[in-house]
Amino acid sequence: MTSGVKCSDDVVSKFQEIKIGHKYKYVTYNISDDLSQIETESTVQQGSWDDFCAALPPDGCRYAVYDFDYELPDGGKRNKLIFVNWCPDSAKIKLKMLYATSKDAIKKKLVGIGNEVQATGLDELNYDEILEKISRGGKN
């Protein structure tokens, strides 16, 4: 099911920059106020996972792409792009529905996402859990 919300060109351009140039640490996207299209909300060049979590609004939904760096137990460095679908419980139901139905519109445009994380609260964005999930290599 799709909501008919379109994706602005900027969304793909910013993703391209984070994917190819590693220009940003993370990019957050939101649906515009008139609920017509997905736009880039912010791009951040430096920041830790905790900074990223803190940037997510407690009562608003967001999509985000985070450039996740991690080390394997044997010391090898890895890097993956993760797609975060942030829908806190306290957000308005209408907004949550809209973000859920528009997810395909943005995610299908962003080729090369290593992993997707869905979160309804900060406890689901625990660094260690996500690290484990990513290093498992599974796609869920």
Next chain:
Amino acid sequence: MSYSLNSILATLPRTQRGSPIVLGGDPKGKNFLYTNGNSVIIRDIESPEIADVYTEHSVQATVAKYAPSGFYIASGDVSGKIRIWDTTQKEHILKYEYHSLGGQIKDIAWSPDSKRIVAVGDGREKYGNVFMWDTGTTVGEIIGHSKAINSVDFKSSRPFRIVTASEDNDSNFYEGPPFKFKHSAKDHGRFVNCIRYSPNGDRYLTGGADGKSFIYEGKTGEKIAELGNGAKSAHAGGIYGVCWSPDNTQVLTVSADKTAKIWDIEKHQVVTEFIMGTTINDQQVGCLWQGDYLLSVSLSGYINYLDKNNPSTPLRIIKGHNKSITAMSAVLYENKSTLYTGSHDGIVNHWSVESGVAESVEGNGHSNQVNELASCCDVIASIGMDDTLKTIDHKTNQFCSSVALDSQPKGVAIGKDSLVVVAEINGVSDDRFL
């Protein structure tokens, strides 16, 4: 006694209602390409009786395009494979094979230097792939579409550009190499079916299922105008194919409203309108403008040679079957050999063996698969899954009589004095036609 291949009576393009088909042009202007089933058909544009068939795809082939050098053809299939093969020799030796996408390939374009190929279509994650023809290394990313891509084209001059047309109603613009998403155009309200650069690369044109067509600047991708100047849609039905004239001044658009139109590219107005008919089978699903030839493919698979000077009647129409042939019978009458063939959609054609030209048998024909054809002198008997026995008069090539049978016929034989015997699943019956 040994046998050798004399000629091929080629099939028509496989068409599907609602989807565009791609005709591949020849840089030398001699042949054109299309696909049906697992085969790629190479046909001479001047004398279409001359045809060659490439049958190496293991699943349904969907598109074939000549390299601008003319030495190779790249063809794609529903499994996402691309085969690049030689055109200069009869054996069509395979040069390279790549698994390019996760789903059906819908269109292929070569770069003007014949070094890079972009393939688009359906897939799980990505809908397009641009790669070097000899190594398969990707040289950019075709991203930014959220549904299958219907059509793609390469700018024919430097700096290189790629444009794509997708089912998410957008057409995207990529700069490169390496090719990167630049921007998208959201002018269409429905699927964008076809996108083509002009031969000199100055402009490109889109055609959409909303009947609209837009002209864009070739180097920057900025919109210039809409065909018909926006007063009303360019066509009353969806546009399935667009093609430029070799001199860059005109374009041909073909549509499901059963018309084809030639437009002046400066004035954005219709120059010539071709009305192709009134039935669903007269919807136009693909086109090619090569040299002096204007080709348009009907939903029935017929290839129409359009005549600019006489828009009401095509110069010639290539007929034949576009579904599998299930029955065949030859007639030698008054020293002329004629071949009758029936296909599983109920169509019966007669072919002149000498010239290879097909015409359909008119009249009250079968509504379902033709099971068998049998002939004696100048009468041909045909049985079909619609449980009828029909006869065809060889002189007029029309169905002349029809008999309803009790059960499904399996075999038919015809003897002297038009005695016809039919084997049905419940027994044998005979009839005499006078």
